[in-house]
Every structure is written in C-alpha cells, then in structure tokens.
Amino acid sequence: MGVVAREARRRWAVVAAGIAALVAVPLVAAFAPVTAPRVAPAVLRERILAAARGAYQGYAESRGSLVLPDLPQLGDLSGLLGGSTSMRVWRAGPAAWRVAVLDPAGERDWFRTAGGTYTWDYGRNLWTETVGDPALRPPQPSDLVPPELARRLIADAGPGAALRALPARRVAGIAAAGLRVTPADPDTTIGRLDVWADPRTGLPLLVDVAGAFTTRFLEVSAAPPGGDVLVPQAAGSAGFTSTTQSEVTAALNTVARANLPGALAGRPRAPSPVSAVAVYGTGLSRFVVVAVPGRLGERTVSALRDAGGTPVAGGYLLRSAVLTVVVTRPGRRAYLVTGFASPALLTAAAAELR
Numbered sequence: 001m002g003v004v005a006r007e008a009r010r011r012w013a014v015v016a017a018g019i020a021a022l023v024a025v026p027l028v029a030a031f032a033p034v035t036a037p038r039v040a041p042a043v044l045r046e047r048i049l050a051a052a053r054g055a056y057q058g059y060a061e062s063r064g065s066l067v068l069p070d071l072p073q074l075g076d077l078s079g080l081l082g083g084s085t086s087m088r089v090w091r092a093g094p095a096a097w098r099v100a101v102l103d104p105a106g107e108r109d110w111f112r113t114a115g116g117t118y119t120w121d122y123g124r125n126l127w128t129e130t131v132g133d134p135a136l137r138p139p140q141p142s143d144l145v146p147p148e149l150a151r152r153l154i155a156d157a158g159p160g161a162a163l164r165a166l167p168a169r170r171v172a173g174i175a176a177a178g179l180r181v182t183p184a185d186p187d188t189t190i191g192r193l194d195v196w197a198d199p200r201t202g203l204p205l206l207v208d209v210a211g212a213f214t215t216r217f218l219e220v221s222a223a224p225p226g227g228d229v230l231v232p233q234a235a236g237s238a239g240f241t242s243t244t245q246s247e248v249t250a251a252l253n254t255v256a257r258a259n260l261p262g263a264l265a266g267r268p269r270a271p272s273p274v275s276a277v278a279v280y281g282t283g284l285s286r287f288v289v290v291a292v293p294g295r296l297g298e299r300t301v302s303a304l305r306d307a308g309g310t311p312v313a314g315g316y317l318l319r320s321a322v323l324t325v326v327v328t329r330p331g332r333r334a335y336l337v338t339g340f341a342s343p344a345l346l347t348a349a350a351a352e353l354r
Contacts (some may be wrong), residue, residue, distance in 0.1 A: 188285040
C-alpha cells in the first residue's frame with residue numbers, strides 16, 4: 001500500500017472515530033446510570049405539593065393515548081389527552097402565569113392575572129378577556145403542565161395513597177428523584193401515578209398517569225419569569241372581546257337548564273352555579289354530569305355509539321385508558337357522565353339519572 005493511500009485511510013479513520021464519538025454521546029447519556037439525592041417518599045410528596053405552587057418557567061410536552069369521540073361537552077379534552085401538545089410556560093404564582101401552546105398553525109396563549117383570564121388566538125387574531133374567577137371551565141393546556149398536573153393528582157389521591165420511591169431519571173438535564181403514588185380509592189381508574197421531581201426543590205419535571213398520559217419538561221428553570229412576559233399585550237389590529245364570569249354562567253343557564261339530584265351513586269353534589277353541570281364526589285373518582293338538551297343530546301348518544309360504546313343504562317359506555325364516559329337519554333334530555341372513575345360507578349350514576 002502506498003504512502004498516500006495509508007495517509008488517506010488514517011484521515012478517514014480519524015473522521016469516522018470523531019463522528020462515532022459525537023453520535024455515541026447522547027446514547028451514553030441516555031443509558032448512563034442516574035444518581036439523585038435520596039429523599040423519603042413522604043418527604044418528596046410534600047416537596048412536590050409545595051413546589052408546584054411556586055415560580056418556574058420552561059418548555060414542556062405532553063403525550064396521551066386516550067381515544068375519545070369529539071363531543072362539545074368535553075371541550076378540548078379529546079385533543080389534550082389523545083395527542084401531543086407542546087407548551088411554553090411562565091409562572092410567577094397561582095394568579096400570575098402564562099401558557100403558550102405551539103403548533104404548526106400558530107400559537108394560542110392563556111394568561112392568568114389578578115383580574116381574570118385572557119386568551120390569545122393567533123389564527124383568529126383575537127383576544128378574549130374573562131373578568132373574575134371561573135365558576136366552571138373546560139380543561140385547558142395549563143392543566144397539563146407537569147407541576148400543575150402532579151399537584152392536582154397527588155392531592156386528589158389523598159393522604160391514604162401508598163408511596164414508594166422509583167429509580168432516578170434524568171429529565172430536562174436534572175437528576176430527578178422518582179415517586180410512585182398508588183391511590184387507595186377502589187373506584188378510580190388511575191391505578192398509579194409516577195412523578196419525577198427535582199429532589200432539592202420538589203419541582204415536578206415528569207408525570208406519567210398509568211402509562212396512558214405523560215407530560216414532561218424538556219427545558220426548565222425555577223427562576224421566576226420577568227413581569228413583562230405575563231402581561232397581555234393586544235396589538236391594535238387584533239380583535240378584542242370581554243365578558244364576565246357571571247355573564248358566562250347566565251348564558252350557560254339559559255342554553256341548558258336541569259334539576260340534577262343532590263347525590264348520585266352515593267356521592268354528594270358539589271355546589272355549582274350552573275344548573276346543567278355538576279360535580280359529584282371527591283378525590284380521583286369524582287365525576288362530572290352534563291345535561292344535554294334536544295338534538296345535541298341525540299348527537300351525543302350517536303357519537304358514543306358510533307365510537308364503539310357498550311350499551312348500558314339506556315345509553316352507551318366508552319372506556320379509554322383511564323377516562324370513562326357514559327351517556328344516557330331517558331327522555332328529551334341526555335346526560336353525559338365522565339371522569340377518572342370506574343365503569344361500574346358511572347353506570348350506577350347514569351341509571352339513577354333515568
């Protein structure tokens with residue numbers, strides 16, 4: 001072999017080795033053992049609940065495998081729990097935060113201020129202001145941010161839930177401590193809740209709900225965001241609408257009225273200013289009942305039937321991973337019953353509505 005050929009091979013070997021090293025670095029990082037400070041499960045639980053109410057900012061992504069029919073009564077729940085959502089979040093506290101949902105079509109923002117909430121729809125070039133605290137609202141992306149979801153579900157699991165440590169994982173560049181929460185409530189469909197959090201601060205970084213839904217930070221900082229990013233700033237060319245929570249409640253009561261019972265399936269009804277919507281019970285097995293009038297009720301029954309629902313209680317039942325939906329139509333009005341509750345519980349509630 002000539003000198004030139006040997007030199008060419010040597011150079012290519014150096015290049016190949018460099019490329020291999022670059023490719024191997026993320027693989028080694030992914031499979032390398034992760035060590036995090038040991039924290040007792042009960043202590044980590046308390047740190048998670050405390051940190052979730054504090055300040056943070058970052059980029060998060062949620063992914064779900066729940067397949068649900070497109071029902072207007074469920075708002076964006078089908079898309080939120082059955083697909084992928086990319087979010088940029090800034091939070092200074094419970095009454096000062098912003099969540100921006102990023103997708104190929106543009107951006108949608110939710111702002112929470114001391115006076116109420118604002119939403120910004122890039123595609124429609126529209127700002128919407130709602131003054132006051134919501135008495136009732138549909139699910140929204142801010143509910144899926146890891147700290148918020150972890151706080152709600154751990155609190156709902158109650159102090160009687162079993163706790164145990166999980167192996168550490170690296171999440172958003174942080175060696176996170178793991179916690180498995182196993183609810184004691186036999187009527188919930190959530191068999192386990194796994195949370196990985198910063199072991200020092202307790203900030204939740206990754207939440208996995210029974211393998212059916214996962215949300216995690218890809219980038220995160222515990223530093224509070226600048227105040228300017230939390231201030232809604234509508235451009236002069238944008239549309240703007242404003243309403244109050246009392247107006248929203250009055251509109252809902254005008255569209256649909258119902259006399260829902262004070263208890264269903266042994267679960268008491270929580271107070272609600274909207275007559276056609278009620279929450280029953282507490283904890284992870286609480287469920288929602290929505291009275292659906294007229295033809296909209298007919299379409300709701302048909303949608304659940306066409307989605308493969310099982311006939312029950314004069315209607316249909318659909319179970320998608322951890323979420324159960326039952327619809328029954330005993331007369332001119334249909335009732336939609338849904339929650340992270342067992343089919344037996346929701347079927348019993350639907351039967352009582354008949």
